[in-house]
Amino acid sequence: MRHTLKRGLKGASLLTVLAVVLAGCTSQSALGWLPTERGLTNQVDRVIDLWVVSWIVLLVVGVITWLLIIWASVVYRRRRGQTGLPAQLRYNMPIETFYTVVPLILVLGLFAFTARDQTIIEAPLEEPDVSIEVYGKRWAWDFNYLNENVYLSGIQGQEIPGGGVDSELLPKLYLPVDQKVEIKIESRDVIHSFWVIDFLYKKDMIPARTNYWYFIPQEEGVFRGKCAELCGEYHSLMLFEVHVVSEQEYNQQIQALRAQGNVGRLGAEANVLQNLPGTDAFSESE
16 A cells, blocks of 8 residues: 555656646747747747747658658668669659759748748838947947937946856846837947847847847846857857836936936947948948
8 A cells, every 4th residue: 555655656746747847848849949938029929930830840841751761761672582783763753843842842931931020020110219329349338328318338247256247237228118129230349249139139240330120129127138249258248138127217227327427429439440441330221
């Protein structure tokens, strides 16, 4: 009786652990194991859907391909007593057409859906509520709040004893929730990449070029950001945080910057590469 009870408890514990693991896998698999949650911005769900559907299609194609390989290996294997070379596959119009058309449909389909979503994500928003200019520099960030005429000049991540980075000293980009945001993306020195991990979006920062990102943050919270382009010795410390807050708190942060004397704009005059030909910034549309 005691052994039976112990077995029952062990079985129940195992089932409980398995259920928890499967529940976790289910929620993560719905996101394609991406480091985000649905609804963070007006673009995140579209990226998740494209990613998940693409993997489903690729997995289905992969399973069919392996089944065909195994089937052909079994059906057309060399029989006992068989000698000589097998009959070679000769020209066959249906098979040749299948080999050509099916892969072409898959490639064109993936390309079409990717191009469609990219066009929608990159489309400018009319009359943005907030316009922020982001400069990448080795190895930190400058944020110019253009509408409010204030700025924040950041420093690179400061390592702490025992490992990790002091998050209190990271540059913090504040955005109002449910507002149209325009981000102007520029570099002061070398190529960087502006990446907000949870928003599933990054864009390169190229000297003498201005790129843009338009989106609407839909959930309040603190989100991680970093440079995604290897840019030198302290690339791993080129970190920042995005704080999506209420409009009231956003205005308070703007007032705090103004009270600190951070009035104006840190523009191209602070760039390192000012004496090179063709360093006048231009936009994507030009």
